[in-house]
């Protein structure tokens with residue numbers, strides 16, 4: 001056996017991989033890849049991953065990318081159901097207490113939704129219970145913000161987004177807030193719905209004995225120059241899946257009572273005051 | 283704010299994800315997913331992964347699957363360059379000291395290679411330095427094994443596998459060992475070569491300041507009913523990349539001197555005694 005050749009073992013291999021990162025790699029690249037290699041190797045060692053399981057994992061990751069197209073993002077879905085998306089969210093937003101909370105973007109936002117006016121029905125031709133939306137866009141101090149761009153989207157009363165039904169846009173719109181910061185319009189009551197579960201992530205959920213359901217919610221993406229984007233949902237209180245959201249997206253401050261106005265014979269109403277931080281806020 | 287809704291934080295989210303694994307999930311699934319969630323969450327917390335970096339990661343994993351086809355396996359390549367493949371190998375084989383060592387399969391094995399006889403040229407029409415291969419297949423006690431199926435494959439003298447040059451099979455073959463356990467044939471001297479680095483994994487290597495090269499080697503996959511498969515390489519001593527293999531596949535016992543016979547005017551020769559374990563070996 002020739003001299004001077006290292007044989008890597010399960011103990012010294014991790015160090016060998018880390019030692020290969022070049023001195024001139026960016027400090028952040030070094031930090032991220034060092035942590036990634038350490039944690040992935042620790043995972044493999046901890047469970048003593050078998051060659052057969054490794055092969056299954058390779059197949060899973062390969063399939064993941066193959067399910068992705070312009071209407072389906074299986075990688076984000078995996079991140080969502082493992083709580084990784086909300087963990088990244090929690091870390092990014094843990095310092096901003098005075099503003100509205102964020103949650104996952106989800107895979108159903110679409111570029112260039114129909115441009116709508118306040119008062120315009122966001123779900124033309126869709127049958128179901130009426131839901132009025134009346135939200136205000138405010139700054140951190142509670143002053144109304146005019147002209148904020150507000151993308152809104154939600155499911156049908158059957159729990160399907162428009163993109164799951166065909167190519168036409170519906171149950172989504174892009175509004176501008178009025179002088180009082182108000183965005184107000186009628187739409188139809190959305191429903192709880194399963195995340196797409198006919199692919200590899202659905203198989204993983206089943207294998208863990210987990211359900212695919214998300215509680216009823218309306219998505220909001222608020223943009224205003226000089227302010228930070230706010231991507232969030234508002235959830236309907238009373239939904240049976242609030243404590244079992246497949247993607248861990250529920251936050252207490254984002255759950256509101258939509259049904260109280262019905263006691264007075266009015267339509268169900270989603271009201272909310274969004275407070276968005278300035279771009280330069282701490 | 284309605285009562286009873288949890289808001290997940292970067293501290294309590296991991297436990298919430300783990301608590302969702304159902305009691306009737308298989309114990310191994312529970313063990314693997316618990317470790318995976320713990321290590322991935324620890325990674326995200328340790329580096330405080332930003333939403334922009336998360337998005338980059340999602341894009342990377344999505345692209346990974348899209349590069350895969352029947353001639354390219356970018357997920358295995360990622361596993362290889364992060365040392366994960368060799369770690370799985372090290373764990374699987376750390377108990378078998380009396381038999382030949384294993385290394386990565388790599389992405390260039392092909393199903394149904396040309397069936398060849400001992401003595402037959404494995405690289406017809408390929409110009410380059412002659413290499414004679416003369417290996418023996420033995421059991422753990424050193425007794426010769428007749429009739430073992432031995433797949434052999436290597437690059438051209440330019441460092442390309444046949445599949446990188448076209449659809450024709452060359453520089454690969456399937457042999458049966460003779461009564462003395464021998465597989466012997468002439469071929470052409472392979473070369474060091476870069477792992478495929480025009481995709482996302484190549485970008486990652488660059489970002490870490492790492493090279494893509496692998497030292498010169500010949501692949502062997504030995505199968506014999508009643509015995510465990512042996513998947514390995516034999517490396518050429520003196521290769522400048524032996525200490526810098528992009529996939530960490532070198533083991534001291536797999537490096538041999540191919541060039542000694544040239545001093546006596548004979549062709550370069552790769553000799554090796556492979557010892558393969560019985561299926562029921564510990």
Ligand SMILES: [Cu+2]
Nearest residue numbers: 039042321324
């Ligand atoms: Cu870890």
Ligand SMILES: [Fe+3]
Nearest residue numbers: 106108217219
């Ligand atoms: Fe949604």
Ligand SMILES: [Fe+3]
Nearest residue numbers: 388390499501
């Ligand atoms: Fe190779």
